[in-house]
Amino acid sequence: MLKTNLHIAIAHLLTGPFRFSILALLVLFIQGCATPVGIEPVDIQTGYQLNTESALSSGSPSEASKMVLRRNGLMDRFENEPEKVLAELHAELKPTGDEDKLFTLAELSLLHAQKTADHAYFLAAAVYAWSLLFPDDGQTIQFEPSDPRYRLTYDLYNQALAQGLASPEDGATEEVEVQIKPGIYQLPFGALDLSLDRNGLSWGGYNLEHFISTAFLEIRGFRNRYRSPGLGSTLAASISREHLAANIAGANRLGPQTKVPVTLLARFKQARSALATGQIKGQLALYANDQSKSVSVDGHVQPLEIDPTAAYAYRLNDNPLYSMEILNFIRGGLFAGAIPEDRAKDGLFTIYPYRPGKIPLVLVHGTASSPLRWAEMINELEGDPLIREKYQLWVFLYDSANPIAYSAGVLREALENTLNEFDPERKDAALQQMVVIGHSQGGLLTKLTAIDSGDRFWNLISDTPFDKIKVSPDVEALLKRTLFFKPLPFVKRVVFIATPQHGAMAAASEWVRGVVAKLVTLPQTMLRGLAQAAAATGDEKLLAKLRRPPTAADNMNPNNPGLQTLASIPVTAVPAHSIIAVDGDGPKEEGDDGVVAYLSAHIDEAVSEKVVRWNHSCQGQPEVVEEVRRVLLEHLATLSMAIN
Structure with missing residues (x-):
């Protein structure tokens, strides 16, 4: 009844004496309203951000993942019930293919893990990404190289792996220490059984320990951060206090503050097909960047992700030698005191092991x-x-x-x-x-x-x-x-x-x-040598040197x-x-x-x-x-x- 009366009123107005004025107002009103579909011009940076945002760059799903959510009517539900949505998407995975959904699972699992600090979802993201990168049939990722998801899948795997194995105590503003050890790890859809290849746990005659993810480090003081994109989580490893064997050439010439740039991989076995059962097996392996730049996966050579500048900056961070430089010039011997007993005492040190x-x-x-x-x-x-x-x-x-x-x-x-x-x-x-x-x-x-x-x-x-x-x-x-x-x-x-x-x-x-x-302390071995030579010869020149031993300042x-x-x-x-x-x-x-x-x-x-x-x-x-x-x-x- 109300609708009928409204129609009658509008018809009366349009046939009345003010019909032309009313029609003009309606036209203006319609022109001022946005159409249901349209565009809004933006600058080049905003346009690029809209097309490339992702869980890693902005904390929001990429457009590719949003498309999958929208197609399945899950956009709003993911905000309120993310774990149920992820479980449904996982259950709907086809035995092969389904790359769009697999990518979405990898990205949204990492996004949910970031919000909840649930390591199970970080590891799930790594498994999904690996399944997409290396399908069971021996082929590599099916995305075209021009597809933004191609590189993003590597990044999802690399960062999810480091976060999934991170120490639970690490906070948002602390260094992320990665725990490299075998064991059974929980996944949202099952369990991950990881073994460990111990061959990569030693370097230059030392055990490696305290693995810090460099992906979550910002460096300062260097003009350039040299890093190469590839596969794996980049870490800075410390070396043990004492070397393992005296017969390893050069072990005693590595500095005590050495941080070793290494890359961590978790190779998941038949991960794509194992997603259906929820029982994933894999092996952790470490690769020192001075020894390995690439690895073979399913017969395909994959470059390793490497980040040596970050490891070097981490090595120099709060290094005690900085504060010793002036004082050591005056007193002498302080540098020697900072060197462990098992290191060379002649002052010659190498950045990496002898090659x-x-x-x-x-x-x-x-x-x-x-x-x-x-x-x-x-x-x-x-x-x-x-x-x-x-x-x-x-x-x-x-x-x-x-x-x-x-x-x-x-x-x-x-x-x-x-x-x-x-x-x-x-x-x-x-x-x-x-x-x-x-x-x-x-x-x-x-x-x-x-x-x-x-x-x-x-x-x-x-x-x-x-x-x-x-x-x-x-x-x-x-x-x-x-x-x-x-x-x-x-x-x-x-x-x-x-x-x-x-x-x-x-x-x-x-x-x-x-x-x-007056300030500096000269080496006693040198002074004793001059004294013995002077005593042996009675040479006045030598005696004069003993009375006023020269310093480097005198020599310059x-x-x-x-x-x-x-x-x-x-x-x-x-x-x-x-x-x-x-x-x-x-x-x-x-x-x-x-x-x-x-x-x-x-x-x-x-x-x-x-x-x-x-x-x-x-x-x-x-x-x-x-x-x-x-x-x-x-x-x-x-x-x-x-x-x-």
Whole structure:
């Protein structure tokens, strides 16, 4: 009755005297209303977000999963009854195919697990994703590579696996520690029986432990985060406190704070067909990224997901060496106290275990510094596939207040010790092609690996011929190591970065040198050696050295006879490259980096010289890293030409 009366009223209005005005108002009203179907223009970022959002990127289902929910009338129910909806979708899975629904189950299971912290649903998401990636018939994922779900399925598997095996105590803002152990794990639709391949649990002679997911770590301090997409959960593993066996070459040269980038896989057996029974079997396996870059699954090679930069940043996070650098310069010996008893005591450490066939690249830090200051360069060089394949990075840690010749002797001996440990029979030709790079004072140590000094340094401190003094064998060895230098036959190229070849500006100050001399603690072995030599000869020069033992600051005084002698001996045995920092825009010849003047760093014999506009701490700057990269590639090219 009401409807009939409304129709009569409208008809009366439209036939009355105001019909034209009313019709015009109706037209305007209709034009102002949105149509049931239409569009709304958006900017390019919003458009992309609408088409690519997912459980991983936005915490909402992807459009592909929403389509499955809408088709089945489950959109609203999933919000209110997610577990029932997931169970229904699982029960409706066909024995084969059904990729759309399988993807939806993987994504929505992970989404529900994120909201509830229920690890069973994380593991279910990993199983669903694996079933989609690797069907039982030996084929790979059926999505086209252009389908956004193709890569997203890998990411769902990788992250769901890490979260599914995470420690239950880990909170949203804490590190996610992954528990790698066999056992029966609950699934929403059954159980997961996981075994463990223990072959990947050791690395470089150590057990691996405390596996932290790097997918949930944000890094700072590096320009670039090098990671490669692939299969598996990326982890940073700690090494055990003590190595497993003394006969594993190089175990004692891995740093105590080492974090190993590894990738975790859970290989599920016949997962697609096993979804119907709810009884899934699988095996956990770990792959160290320096040893494996890919794996075979059902006869198909799959690249592993790797995230080495995150593991390296985790290693450097709160590293105690940072806080020791200045204090160690003053007191000496603190670095040695931070090294476990079972590690090498000569200061030479490797980033990764020794790998035959790779050329050693040795980095030597400067004054009041440590190997941590090479972090940016190490990350960049390790991020270069060719350099990573051809070179192995070593670092030298030393007390930088000690006399430069003394530290250089320690470096030389450490290099020889390392080669004897790694390759006692000299079968590895790559070890004989070493490149040594030194920053600041480290450049002076580097130079002393590549020159022939004869007896010039000895003559500066004694008027007695060295072969005429009578000292104990250990003191004789110390003096020879510290004062007599010949090119090391395995060092084939050297690079100097901001090196005070002719002295550092601050070291010219007598006041600065005096303060350093009063503060620093020099090695007793060196002082005892000088005392024994002085007692044996009665040499006044040696006695003067004992009364005022020289420090590295004395050695970098432009007027120091030892430095002047070193500067007078050119590097001719191997190619030498020079990278010089000059702060500011003025003429380089008049400039300096705040510590070293250009004219001090310049050497005529350098086969290349690169000037960068930066301060003294330039070793991590892009121009410096790129010049080092160029030199390393040149070194490879030279070796290739020599072989051919």
